[in-house]
Amino acid sequence: MNVFKGHLLVALLIWPLLVYPQPEPLTFGIVPQQSSSRLAEKWTPLMSYLSEQLGRPVRFMTAPDIPTFEQRVLAGQYDIAYMNPYHYVEFSKVPGYRAIAREQGKQIRGIVVVRENDTATQLSDLEGETLAFPAPTAFAATILVRAELERLGVSYTPKYVSSHDSVYLSVARGFVKAGGGIERTFSSALESGLEGARVLWRSPGYTPHAFAVHPDLSEGDKEKIADILVSLSETEEGQGLLGGVTLKALVSASDSDWDDVRRLGLDFIEAEATP
């Protein structure tokens, strides 16, 4: 009889667990700028913090490459996504991701690099030349530079060489006339011994990467996630988490924050992507 009572007690205790299923995990997609393992190491602590704060598991996700990431965002596979400004502009249209946060006071810029002894003084001097870029949808290094060239009506042949470092080396060794990059990686390349290259042009600053949520996510969840992200910089723990993913303090963001990117007129990228 006592055994029966014991079983009954256990059954009553675990009954709520059986009746109320565990909440579905939220998926958080990160744009694959580094290897998946490196990204997971960096971003998982933030995911754990979000899980704790939301009372619901948040899973880190990424993709093997940018095109696959774009496909997955387009298919709405991520509940939350961290994406570059161009991606946000595109995916805010379809499937309709909504921006919730971005870095405070940060502007993203692109540069054009030429050889040290090159006579070019302005972008129009690159007319008819072959220019190196890291990847078709790299926002600062490719899109900002190409948008400016389009605006100026400069014709050129783009050549994609996989990484920022390859761009700088291709320019320094004279394989291409010029190439697109960003200040941080160019400085890093100079520190690593790169010689014979200089900056020809710097773009204006643009709104940086976006934290955005899937349109199907409830308004309550959206606000809750935005609040957690924005308040990260208010605590020591949150600052540590932001430092881990090399981000500054986050602020609330709205869709119009990326209007500067929209004004660039990025139709040429869409035209190239069409088979």
Added chain:
Amino acid sequence: MLMLLLYSVFHFIDQSTRDEVERRAQSIARVFAATAADDVLSLDLASLQSFVDEVAKTPGTSFARVVDYEGHLLAEAGNPQHLTRDFKGSFDAGDLPNLFMAQAYIVKAGIHYGKIEIGLDLRSQKENILNLRHRSLVIAALEVLMAALFSIAAGYYLVRRLKKMTEVVERASSGGRAQKINDAGHDEVGELARQIDLLNERNQWEHSRSDLRIRNLEELNRLLQKKLAEKRDF
């Protein structure tokens, strides 16, 4: 003693093989997990499947399987029969199993993202161990046989020499003319034979001296008797 030695050797072989199999399986699983981590994290299922296919083709590997943190199968390849078996990570103290399984987790910043399971086919290893046992037993049996034959030969050789010495000593002690043993061996028995030969020679020399003295005494006695007789005649 030999049986004890063989048992110890076989036990040691079993134990070291178990340890090695376990260590190797864990190493493979960990290397596999580290290599497959990027594909698992980015859900690059095509690359993961290619990788799993290659791993399953590695000699000695029966199967490879990757599951995500919820247990969903991401990729698997290898022996279809082995793939259907439930995972069993360690083996009992008995014989080595034909299939040994190991697993490793893909963990980033303390969070589990997936699991790698591999199966090692131990049949060829078990066959090698069996062959080694058979060879050891055959060598041990040959060794016993050789030891027995050598002991018999050595015993026969020793007994033959001792027997000859006994005959010589018996003949000498019974007063017969002692024959030399003439043992050419350089061992202790040969030395003993030489000492017996020396003793016999000395005995013979003593004996010949004693005979000569007796003969001399008898001659003296005879001369003395003769002198006494001559004096009595006067």
